[in-house]
Amino acid sequence: MTITATSRPHRRLRHVWWIPQVALALAMLGAGSAKLGGEPAMIRMFDDIDTGHWFGYFVDALEVAGGIGP
Template sequence: MAVWAVRVALAVQFGVGGAGKLAGSDQMVRMFDDIGAGHWLRVLVGVLEVAGAVGLLVPRLAGPAAAGLVGLMIGAVVTNVGILGSSPIAPLAFGVLAAVVAYARRQQLVVLGRSVRR
């Protein structure tokens, strides 16, 4: 039950965050301007966040979605510290919560890994 609550909370967070990036909110546009990689990165991150949010809510996809979001949050932590000079606490916390979900759904990742190797 606790993992389900974490999945829903993360889905809301990533859904709202991704939608803001895709909608081009002023705050997101400024942040990605500061990163300096271009707005294609804002759109890509927004799409990945929304896809991850949807995946967290689909039981069959929750493990792979959470694992993908862990990777995305690793990139966010590195970007916050190395480029933006801002606190990595929020993406670190979301990454840890996504890792908890990925671990709870690790059997899905094992099955996915086996099917990819074939």
């Protein structure tokens, strides 16, 4: 009987942690898709740091994977 009483706060806390995780995942997916979509500001950013377009695609893939993954 005391097990259910102590498990309820943990269940609520688990649901509270979903909010920042979903927000971060959406932000990463948005940033990665903007770069993969060829947003001019994002392309200029990688030109400014002189890394080449291959590095931009690599970072984009990592951001999208981070947004999808756990």
